[in-house]
Amino acid sequence: MLFRTLAAVSALLAATPALAQEGASDRADIVAGARQFIKPTNAERTQVLVGFLTTLGLTPEIQVFQGGNNATGPMEGANVVVTVGQGDKDIVLTAHYDAVKLRDGTLSQGIVDNVGSVMAMMEAAKTLDMALEGQPVAHRFVFVFTDQEELGLLGAKAFLEKHGKDRIAAVINADVAAYGQTIMYGENNGEQSRFVLETLRTLCAERNFDCMPYPTYPPSDDRAFSAAGVPVVSMGTQDAVGAHQMWLAFNGGENSGLKEGFVPPVFQRIHSTDDKLSYLKGADVARFGLFIADLGLALDKRLVENQAKADAVAAETAPAPGGED
Numbered sequence: 001m002l003f004r005t006l007a008a009v010s011a012l013l014a015a016t017p018a019l020a021q022e023g024a025s026d027r028a029d030i031v032a033g034a035r036q037f038i039k040p041t042n043a044e045r046t047q048v049l050v051g052f053l054t055t056l057g058l059t060p061e062i063q064v065f066q067g068g069n070n071a072t073g074p075m076e077g078a079n080v081v082v083t084v085g086q087g088d089k090d091i092v093l094t095a096h097y098d099a100v101k102l103r104d105g106t107l108s109q110g111i112v113d114n115v116g117s118v119m120a121m122m123e124a125a126k127t128l129d130m131a132l133e134g135q136p137v138a139h140r141f142v143f144v145f146t147d148q149e150e151l152g153l154l155g156a157k158a159f160l161e162k163h164g165k166d167r168i169a170a171v172i173n174a175d176v177a178a179y180g181q182t183i184m185y186g187e188n189n190g191e192q193s194r195f196v197l198e199t200l201r202t203l204c205a206e207r208n209f210d211c212m213p214y215p216t217y218p219p220s221d222d223r224a225f226s227a228a229g230v231p232v233v234s235m236g237t238q239d240a241v242g243a244h245q246m247w248l249a250f251n252g253g254e255n256s257g258l259k260e261g262f263v264p265p266v267f268q269r270i271h272s273t274d275d276k277l278s279y280l281k282g283a284d285v286a287r288f289g290l291f292i293a294d295l296g297l298a299l300d301k302r303l304v305e306n307q308a309k310a311d312a313v314a315a316e317t318a319p320a321p322g323g324e325d
């Protein structure tokens with residue numbers, strides 16, 4: 001027994017350098033970046049976001065819209081848009097950066113909901129910007145950091161109203177993603193989104209990511225796009241246990257096995273004073289960001305294949321030239 005204990009201790013000591021090394025890749029820069037978003041107003045968050053994107057060498061465009069709802073009255077909002085690459089059609093990537101106003105009148109830190117996703121999207125933008133230099137693709141990647149999601153998806157709706165949907169080939173939305181390595185995604189965005197889900201599932205399998213499909217998934221900006229008939233997927237991340245609990249809460253029905261009145265921890269955190277920086281894990285956010293970039297590239301490829309198939313079918317069914325008398 002004593003020997004075994006000693007062996008365990010020496011194994012632990014031997015493991016220390018490896019653990020320390022892991023610490024070096026914990027992406028403290030993402031945590032420090034997320035901290036900057038803790039501000040008293042959403043307008044100040046806009047400026048933080050624009051500053052970050054500019055530092056990355058990207059060219060953010062602020063697209064102002066007239067928003068607000070019954071509770072707030074008229075209120076100007078600002079989507080922040082960054083375009084990477086070129087193409088006739090767009091793959092749009094959305095994450096809202098606004099935080100919810102709490103009952104005491106202060107602004108939530110809004111880290112889990114939704115600075116984590118914003119930081120992941122910035123990782124994705126940076127990655128794609130670099131990747132496209134050596135690997136041209138068929139689509140533009142348009143990152144839309146939306147405002148006033150918390151007031152009723154107003155930023156996403158304003159973006160659609162301003163630009164229309166004709167250029168949009170597919171949308172990837174991220175909401176509630178500050179920690180954990182399980183990728184949650186909704187299957188409830190219509191038949192037109194089927195190829196997006198197929199692409200995502202293939203990527204999960206290829207990269208050995210733990211991905212969890214939700215027949216019912218909570219709404220975010222994705223609903224503005226699916227309501228317009230646009231192919232879209234909404235994703236988030238959590239630890240595996242939290243993801244399973246949330247799945248049961250939304251999809252388990254009466255026999256979910258959850259205690260009556262059980263609220264998944266993530267829903268106790270968001271929209272409260274508890275939605276704070278200490279939950280954010282830089283390495284998890286970076287990992288999710290790379291997954292988003294990969295999904296964008298995989299969708300680009302899939303869309304090109306879809307188009308080639310559609311062209312082949314059209315050529316087959318078209319009357320042969322000069323075939324009619």
Ligand SMILES: [Zn+2]
Binds near residue numbers: 096149
């Ligand atoms: Zn959110």
